[in-house]
Amino acid sequence: ISLMFPIYNMVGLQLKGGVIDQDDECSLEMELALRFCHEAQLQAYHYARSLANLAEMYGRVGVLDEALKYFNVMKAVYMKEDHPKLLLDAYAVDRCAVSFATSALWYLQMGQINNAIDRCDYVIDHILPHYG
Numbered sequence: 001i002s003l004m005f006p007i008y009n010m011v012g013l014q015l016k017g018g019v020i021d022q023d024d025e026c027s028l029e030m031e032l033a034l035r036f037c038h039e040a041q042l043q044a045y046h047y048a049r050s051l052a053n054l055a056e057m058y059g060r061v062g063v064l065d066e067a068l069k070y071f072n073v074m075k076a077v078y079m080k081e082d083h084p085k086l087l088l089d090a091y092a093v094d095r096c097a098v099s100f101a102t103s104a105l106w107y108l109q110m111g112q113i114n115n116a117i118d119r120c121d122y123v124i125d126h127i128l129p130h131y132g
Contacts, residue, residue, distance in 0.1 A: 005046045008036040009091055012053060016060075026061060033057050045086040048078040052099035064106045071103050084130050097127050 014020045015029040022028040033054050040046035051074035059067035078096045087094040100123050107116035 005036065005040055005049070006090060008032060008039075009049070009053075012036070026057065030057060044077055044079070045083040046090070048074050048083060048096050049087055049091065051077065052095045055099055056095070056102060059102060059106050064110055067106055068103065071099060071106075074099060080126060080130055097123075097131070100127050 011020070012029060012032055015022055015026070015032065020028070033050070037047070037050040037054055040050040051070050055067045055070040055074060057067075058064070058070060074096060083096060084094045087096060100119065104116045104119040104123070107113075107119060
């Protein structure tokens, strides 16, 4: 089953990059992301990755409340000591770590400057040290 998760990831990247055409609502990408999230619940690090994917998608289309909802679930699942290596091995990038940084931008877009700064501080203090 783990074989499917990198495939979901690759097709999602192709959709996001415009290699595969989709409608303005990104409905194909959204369906793929939701399916990935549903199936990934068997392994915590794949599930965290799929939640980061959904958060990023909602953030990209400007639905920031939904983006933060999925981000907060991802944050609860993501184990910053264990998951980075597993995610790097499976996907070549830890999108969960990237999502922590991206969420600061969502706070900026909502005018929540202090939350954005707090998130940046969290990334510096708690996420980046696991990549030293």
